Amino acid sequence: MSSNEMISRRRFLRQSFAFSALAGLGASPLFAGSKAGASAGGSRLLMVGDWGYENFTAQSRVAKGMQAYVREQGFKTEALFMLGDNWYGPLPDGVKDKRWQTQFEEMYPKSVFDCPAYAIPGNHDYQRMPESKVAAELEYAKAGGTRWTMPSLWYSFEFPAKKPLMTVIALDSNMPSKDGKWDKGTNFTLTPEQQAEQLAWLTTELEKPRTTPFLVVMGHHPIYSNGPHGDHKVLIRDWEPLLRKHKVHLYLAGHDHDMQHLEFDGHPTSFVLSGGGGADLYPLAIDVAERGPMAERVYGFSDLEVTPEMLTVRHLDEKGKLIHSFTKRVDGTVGIVG
Numbered sequence: 001m002s003s004n005e006m007i008s009r010r011r012f013l014r015q016s017f018a019f020s021a022l023a024g025l026g027a028s029p030l031f032a033g034s035k036a037g038a039s040a041g042g043s044r045l046l047m048v049g050d051w052g053y054e055n056f057t058a059q060s061r062v063a064k065g066m067q068a069y070v071r072e073q074g075f076k077t078e079a080l081f082m083l084g085d086n087w088y089g090p091l092p093d094g095v096k097d098k099r100w101q102t103q104f105e106e107m108y109p110k111s112v113f114d115c116p117a118y119a120i121p122g123n124h125d126y127q128r129m130p131e132s133k134v135a136a137e138l139e140y141a142k143a144g145g146t147r148w149t150m151p152s153l154w155y156s157f158e159f160p161a162k163k164p165l166m167t168v169i170a171l172d173s174n175m176p177s178k179d180g181k182w183d184k185g186t187n188f189t190l191t192p193e194q195q196a197e198q199l200a201w202l203t204t205e206l207e208k209p210r211t212t213p214f215l216v217v218m219g220h221h222p223i224y225s226n227g228p229h230g231d232h233k234v235l236i237r238d239w240e241p242l243l244r245k246h247k248v249h250l251y252l253a254g255h256d257h258d259m260q261h262l263e264f265d266g267h268p269t270s271f272v273l274s275g276g277g278g279a280d281l282y283p284l285a286i287d288v289a290e291r292g293p294m295a296e297r298v299y300g301f302s303d304l305e306v307t308p309e310m311l312t313v314r315h316l317d318e319k320g321k322l323i324h325s326f327t328k329r330v331d332g333t334v335g336i337v338g
Contacts, residue, residue, distance in 0.1 A: 042305040042306060042307045042312070043078050043159065043160040043165065043305070043306050043307075044075045044076070044077060044078060044303060044304070044305045045077060045078055045079035045080065045081060045115075045159065045303075045304050046066055046069075046070070046077055046079075046080055046081070046113075046301055046302065046303055046304075047080070047081035047082075047083055047252060047274050047301065047302045047304060048062065048066070048080070048081075048082065048083065048274060048276075048277040048301040048302070049082075049083030049084055049085065049122075049220070049253070049254020049255070049273075049274050049275040049276075049277050050083070050084070050085040050122070050254045050255065050257050050275040050276070050277050050278065050279040051063075051082070051085070051086065051103075051277030051278045051279070052085065052086045052087040052088055052099070052103055052104075052124075052278070053088050053089075053278045053279045053280075054088055054089040056102075056103055056107070056278060058278045058279075058280075058299055058318070059103065059107065059277060059278025060107065060278075061299065061318045061319075062276065062277055062278055062299050062300065062301055062318045063107045063108055063278075065300075065301065065316065065317070065318045065319050065320045066108070066112075066113075066301050066320070067109070067112045068319075068320050069301075069303070069316060069320035070112055070113075071112070072320065076115075077112070077113050077114075077115050078115050078159070078160050078161070079115050079116050079117070079118060079159055079160075080108060080113055080115060080116070080117040080118065080147075081117075081118050081218060081252065081304075082117055082118065082119040082120070083120065083122075083218065083220060083252060083253060083254035083274060083275070083277075084119075084120050084121055084122025084123075084125065084173075084219075084220025084221075084254050084255065085122030085123065085124040085125065085220065085254060085255070085275075085279065086104075086119060086121070086122065086124075086125055086133075086137060087099065087124065087125055087133045087137075088124045088279060089129065090129040090130075091129060091133045091136055092129070092130065094131055094133075094135070094136040094139070095136045095139040095140045095143070097136070100140060104117075104148065110147065113147070114147075115147065116147055116149040117147045117148050117149055118149045118150075118157065118168070118170060119137060119141070119148060119149060119150040120150070120170050120171065120172065120173075120218060120219060120220055121134050121137065121150075121153065121172055121174060121220065122174075122220040122221075122254065122255065123174055123187075123189075123220065123221075123255070125137060126174050126187060126188050126189055127186050127187055127188075128185075128186050128188070129186065132188075134153070137150055138150055138152070138153075153172040153190070153194070153198070154169075154170060154171050154172050154198050154201060154202070155170050156168060156169045156170065156205055157170070158212060159306070160306075164211075164212050165212055165213055165214060165306045165307070165308055166212050166213075166214040166215070166216055166306050166311075167210050167212045167214070167215050167216070168216045168217075168218065169202065169205055169206070169215075169216070169217045169218070170218050170219075171198065171202065171217065171218065171219040171239075172190055172194075172198060172219070172220075173219035173220045173221035173232075173235060173253075174189040174190050174220070174221075175189060175190060175195060175221075175232075175234045175235070176189050176190060176191065176192050176195060177189075180192050199238055202239070202242060203242060206242055206245075206246040206248075207246075213308060213309075213330045214249050214250075214306060214311055214330065215246065215247070215248050215249055216248065216249060216250045216251075216252065217239075217243060217248050217250070217251050217252070218251070218252035218253065219235070219239075219251075219252075219253055220253060220254050220255050221235060221253060221255045222251075222253035222254075222255055222256060222260075222271065222273050223235045223236060223239060223240055223243075223251060223253070223271060224236075224262050224264070224271050225253075225255070225256045225260065225262075225273060226256075226258075226260055226262065226284050226285060226286035226287075226288065226291055226292075226295040227255075227256025227257070227258055227260070227273070227275075227282050227284055227285060227295075228256065228282050228283065228284075228285050229255055229256050230285060243268070243269045244267060244268060244269065247268040247269075247332065248268065248269045249268070249269065249270065249311060249328055249332070250269065250270050250271075250272055250304075250311065250313070250328065251269050251270070251271050251272065252272050252273075252274070253271070253272070253273050253274075253275075254273065254274060254275035254277070255273075255275055256273060256275050256282055257275045257276060257279050257280060257281045257282040257297075258273065258275055258276060258281060258282055258284060258295060258296060258297045258298065259273065259274060259275070259276050259294070259295070259296050259298055259300050259302070259315045259323065259324070260272070260273035260294060260295040260296075261273075261292070261293060261294040261295075261313070261315070261324060261326060262291060262292065262293075262295075263292075263293060263334060268332045270313075270326070270328055270334060272302065272313055273295075274300070274301060274302040274315065276298055276299040276300040276301070276317075276318070277299075277301065278299070281297050281298070281299065282297065283297060284296075284297055293324075293326075293336060294315070294323075294324040296315075296323060296324070298317050298318075298323065299317065299318040300315060300316050300317040300318055300323065301316055301318075302314060302315050302316065303316060309329060309330065310327050310328065310329050310330075311327065311328040311329075312325065312326075312327050312328075312337070313325065313326055313327075313328070322338060324338065325337040325338045
């Protein structure tokens with residue numbers, strides 16, 4: 001190893017990444033098409049972000065990879081997490097638009113994913129084309145018989161439905177600009193009043209007694225990201241201290257079109273980004289040697305498995321090949337599996 005590589009490695013460990021025990025770092029090879037990584041009796045869900053692109057060629061490949069992965073692994077998907085930017089471009093007929101069938105119902109078919117699809121809004125959902133796509137998403141969730149689950153702009157639920165092991169808080173991360181403006185014609189965000197209301201709700205929700213061993217928060221925008229959007233100053237100010245205070249196990253996001261896993265020294269939360277669902281990929285802005293342990297410009301999706309003792313997150317590429325995996329125990333201990 002060269003001196004520069006040694007310096008980069010030391011900086012990486014010192015500045016951003018410290019496992020409780022560094023257990024398993026590089027100890028296991030990546031695996032694909034194998035059930036070896038699954039835990040007996042674990043509940044599984046798949047998550048995908050930034051998927052509803054107008055040119056859905058890549059989305060179709062990722063969706064087919066998700067279906068093949070479930071069949072090959074032989075597990076029941078108990079939920080889908082749709083991490084925002086659900087609709088790029090026009091949704092002219094709103095709740096009745098044909099894209100609901102072609103890019104959601106048929107792309108992620110009930111025959112494979114017979115489960116709730118918990119959705120949160122991304123910035124592209126906050127566009128009027130010609131009407132509000134967010135309003136259409138909320139309305140679609142109210143339709144009878146749909147798997148699309150979005151009861152409000154922010155909400156909470158437990159997973160799995162029976163004998164839950166994980167409390168999930170789903171948030172709207174579309175924040176007004178610093179000057180308080182929220183409406184820019186086609187594009188808009190939460191109003192400052194909604195922003196304050198959600199923050200008060202989140203604070204109260206995190207303070208509630210919890211019976212599940214794990215606590216997870218998801219929002220479209222990452223709090224920290226190695227991608228071109230970078231770290232989110234407002235979310236760092238408002239949400240990050242709450243994650244730290246309440247020892248949230250995972251923060252799940254999309255927005256940057258890549259796959260990431262970031263750990264920070266002394267921080268109880270693992271930051272997971274799954275934004276490879278179909279939109280054009282973004283180049284990374286921060287090298288994984290500086291901040292990691294994982295960031296990759298690749299199409300893909302993620303598998304989250306939960307048992308009473310442990311969470312396991314697996315990042316898969318568009319063909320369902322494992323590219324990164326880690327575990328997180330109730331006490332916050334993190335271990336790299338592959």
